[in-house]
Amino acid sequence: MRWTGLALLLLSLLGVLAQSVPEDPRDEAKRQKQLLLQTSGILPSDLIVEQGKDLFYTKRGPRGVSLEGCDFGLGAGVLQGASVQLPRYFADTGKVEDLDSRIRTCMTQLQGFKPEEVKRSEVVPLAFFIAAQSDGLPIQVRIAAPAEREMYELGQKLFYARSGARDMGCATCHVSYVNRRSGVLPFSDVLGKDASMSHWPAYRYSNDQAWTMEDRIRACYGNLGHPQPDFYSPVPIALQLFMAYQANQAKAELPGFLR
Amino acid sequence: MRNLIWMVLACMAPWAMAQSYFGPGETKAVQGSGAKFADALLNMSADQLQCSLHQNRLPADATPSFLAAQKASIQYPKGDKFMGDWQKGGAIFNNLQKANCFSCHFGSPANLGGDVGPSLEKYGLQRGQSEAVQRYTYEVIYNAWSYFPCTVMYRFGVQGLLTPEEIADVVAYLLNPASDFNTKPALGGKR
Structure with missing residues (x-):
């Protein structure tokens, strides 16, 4: 420290x-x-990755096992290249899961934690560690299973939806006003040049903040006074699948390092 | 009896509208993502739905009726007094939690402005204070979609974010030649 x-x-x-x-x-x-x-x-983000590594290999939870038995899509314990293929459909849960929700699935089903015992302060470093094993690889999500197609379509609709008292919508800023500034930072070209999914989870050095894309999506809504979707719920997963598909082939920088 | 049927239909209208944007499976997924969030998404208003469906680019043939409906939503301040108290307006314009105008518009002497919207630097000196300019400024703040369909700018009046009187205060802040907005230099220098 x-x-x-x-x-x-x-x-x-x-x-x-x-x-x-x-x-x-x-x-x-x-x-x-x-x-x-x-x-x-x-880098400060290296420390978060190390913290995640400790959490990953330590025998924890009521069942006293590590997360080495967790399948992130490429087989139990295979981490390299796993996070650039998320979100994806998992047959064992019958759901499309992102990095955050898959970590939670393994913490509950493998380690035996109760859902309410799964803390963000553990999921985030774990996400950093797992994502770091895909640094430099191209984003490669697929839309193959019917559930993936449904989630992709939902994500696209959510991205363009206008709702709430401020007519909020992702595309309203991140498509229509790319590179324009509201406040300090310009709106990133989420679906285009910035391929945002290629560098999240990310560390933001201007405020020493470690966030996954779920945190980022929730903040987008929250900053505009819009009710936030729950963590691990279908909405942030659908948005990520839509964004990741647009970012396919982009080289991942994981964890991201942002202002 | 007929009234009852209409009432039932009216109650179902927002639900029916959301249904036409999100399919049944999608609606269920949104409902499973948080009650308040689902409330906002599934109770999209008819105009929000149009912007969503067209990805913020209304087709030409849909635009006239859209603009007319937005225009019809505008309520005016008492006695059509479009210019209120510029000092109160400045407090609203420059408050991040309130109207947050400066985040997108350049020109405030109190806050560094963004460039999402057009620069408003010395707006009152550029545009003058004619009744037409006062009315236009009021209407854009009350309902930006009545001029710019589906734009990012909040519809302050329609959505109840500001009262007609508060909007008139902001109009005064922008237009009154004695307002700080027109007498003091914009923060951040000339662009």
Whole structure:
């Protein structure tokens, strides 16, 4: 944790320097990542990955087993390349699951935790660790099973839906106003150039925040005063399947490192 | 009896509309994602539904009736007094929790503006204070969709986010030549 303190101090110094020169936040994030690696040799996100690794291999829960027996789609314990193929249909649950919900499935069904015992503070580092095993690989989700097709279509509808008191909709900003700024950061080109699903879960250095795409989607709704979908529910999974399919072939940077 | 049938049909209308955007299986999935969330998505209004179905790009033949319906939704302040108190309007314009106008529009002397919407820098000096400009500004804030179908800007009046009087205050903040908006430099310098 001493590293985190040092890293944060460095970050705040770099942040001050960065503010005087406005530039593309994507380039800025790349530069900050490089600088951090040069100066401290480690990224804050690496620490989260390590924390997830510990959680993954430790025998935990009422059944006292590790998560090594968990199948993330490529067979029990196979992690490399697993997260770039999520969300996908799992025959054992009969559901399309994303990284977050699959972790939860294994924590409940394999380790024996009760659903309410599954904490975000454990799911997030686990997601970071599992995602990191697919760093550099191309996104490769499929729409094959009927359930995947249904979820894809739901995701597309949700992405373009307008609802709530502020007529909120994902596409309204992330298609119509790509690169325009509301506040500090420009709207990312989620379905296009930014291929957003290729770099989530992500660490955001401007506020020392580790988030999965479920957190990110919920924040989009919440920031606009729209009721949020529940964690692990069909809505964030459907949106991710739609977004991931648009990001197919994009090279994953996992975990992402963002401003 | 006929009234009763109409009442039942009227109650079912929002449900029926949502049904035409989300299929039965999808509706179930949305319902399983949180009660309040489902409420917002499944009770989409008729105009939200149109924007959703057309992915925010209304076809030309649907636009005139859409604009007319949006225009008809506008309520005006008492005595058609479009310009209220600019100081109150400034507090509304510059409040992130309230109207949050500055996040998308450049021109505020109090907050650095974004560029999602057009720059409003020195709006009152650019546009003057004619009745037509006052009315137009009021109508755009009350219901942006009455001029720009399906745009991102909140429909402050229609959705009850601001009262007609509060909107008139914002109009004054933008138009009144004595307003800080027109006398002080926009934060962030010229664009």
